[in-house]
Amino acid sequence: MNSSVVRVSEEVEAAVREGRPVVALESTIFTxxxxxxxxxxxxxxxxxxxxxxxxxPATIGVYAGTPTVGLTPExxxxxxxxxxIAKVSLRDLPVVSALGLHGGTTVAxxxxxAHRAGVKVFSTGGLGGVHHGASQTFDESADMTTLATTPxxxxxxxxxxxxxxxxxxxxxxxxNIPVLGYGTTRYPGFYVTDSGxxxxxxxxxxxxxxxxxNARDGLGLPQAVLLANPVAADKQxxxxxxxxxxxxxxxxxxxxxxxxxxxxxxxxxxxxRTTGGRSLDVNVEVYRGNVALGGRVxxxxxx
Ligand code: PSU
Ligand code: MN
Numbered sequence: 001m002n003s004s005v006v007r008v009s010e011e012v013e014a015a016v017r018e019g020r021p022v023v024a025l026e027s028t029i030f031t032x033x034x035x036x037x038x039x040x041x042x043x044x045x046x047x048x049x050x051x052x053x054x055x056x057p058a059t060i061g062v063y064a065g066t067p068t069v070g071l072t073p074e075x076x077x078x079x080x081x082x083x084x085i086a087k088v089s090l091r092d093l094p095v096v097s098a099l100g101l102h103g104g105t106t107v108a109x110x111x112x113x114a115h116r117a118g119v120k121v122f123s124t125g126g127l128g129g130v131h132h133g134a135s136q137t138f139d140e141s142a143d144m145t146t147l148a149t150t151p152x153x154x155x156x157x158x159x160x161x162x163x164x165x166x167x168x169x170x171x172x173x174x175x176n177i178p179v180l181g182y183g184t185t186r187y188p189g190f191y192v193t194d195s196g197x198x199x200x201x202x203x204x205x206x207x208x209x210x211x212x213x214n215a216r217d218g219l220g221l222p223q224a225v226l227l228a229n230p231v232a233a234d235k236q237x238x239x240x241x242x243x244x245x246x247x248x249x250x251x252x253x254x255x256x257x258x259x260x261x262x263x264x265x266x267x268x269x270x271x272x273r274t275t276g277g278r279s280l281d282v283n284v285e286v287y288r289g290n291v292a293l294g295g296r297v298x299x300x301x302x303x
Contacts, residue, residue: 009068009072012070012119019302020302021295021298022119024059024123025060026061027043027071027110028087028104030079032085032264044073044076053296053299054299055298061075062097062104064101069113086102086103088106089108089261090106090109091142107124107143107154108145108147112150114152120151126286127147127159127226128141128143128144129164130164130167131164134164139259140168144175145175147175147226148175149222151223153297155290155297156190156229156290157231158187158190158230159195160189161189165197177224179200180212181228182228182293185200186198188230191231192231192236192239193231209300213297213301227293227297237278249270250267253266
């Protein structure tokens with residue numbers, strides 16, 4: 001493997017080498033998931049939360065063709081403010097790299113790069129999963145298949161109900177990816193505390209999550225561990241309201257013929273527009289919680 005293709009910042013490289021806590025953060029969330037100017041504020045705040053915990057943030061993205069683990073504040077600003085940036089999943093990585101493009105990395109590409117750099121914990125908002133109608137369209141996120149062979153721990157608030165959650169959980173089972181509820185056995189639904197689905201296991205401390213990760217490594221297993229962290233019940237979107245919005249979002253995506261990797265950004269944007277920004281507040285709240293929990297798991301791993 002040619003490791004010079006990937007740039008790891010000195011700060012991240014030193015922290016990994018010395019066994020200090022590091023948490024990876026994705027960039028699609030600020031290049032494609034959140035509107036300006038909130039996207040940049042959120043990207044900066046995530047790093048500040050980690051630094052406040054004594055954890056080194058490793059924001060990951062592709063800057064001018066260089067897959068980078070530990071983007072500088074200036075690079076994050078530029079990626080947040082530039083139009084037409086590529087959404088980079090794992091298959092896109094060699095292409096944007098060779099063509100010298102900027103890219104926001106998805107969960108799949110971020111997890112891959114984090115692992116390459118020796119970073120074990122990765123916090124995100126929501127994971128990609130199986131889209132509704134996937135039995136016809138084959139649209140399921142490469143996040144799932146990538147996580148099946150990428151040994152990191154990913155903290156998320158589950159998957160949004162823009163996706164087929166039951167099918168997504170089945171795929172995690174098939175792909176040997178363990179799902180741990182944090183303080184719950186109910187799978188969270190990102191905007192809502194409870195998606196209506198069960199997960200097999202619950203952990204209640206960062207130390208327990210770290211122990212699962214260490215056990216996986218001891219067994220030499222290659223898959224990610226998913227830590228599903230629900231939003232507080234008093235901060236969630238009213239679940240009844242969400243159902244109506246989602247139905248409208250799918251109908252609109254269908255009418256406009258949105259397909260492929262444009263689907264997730266389209267649905268997220270639609271929901272943000274129709275809830276007048278309230279979903280955005282929940283989105284940011286959820287992300288803050290996941291970043292902080294990732295920091296605590298990384299600290300527990302280093303202890
Ligand atoms: N789900 C969210 N917010 C997001 C994404 C997913 O709630 O921002 C982004 C993540 O970067 C995820 C990607 O990895 O979308 C999945 O896209 P696709 O479904 O095209 O694989
Ligand atoms: Mn897709």
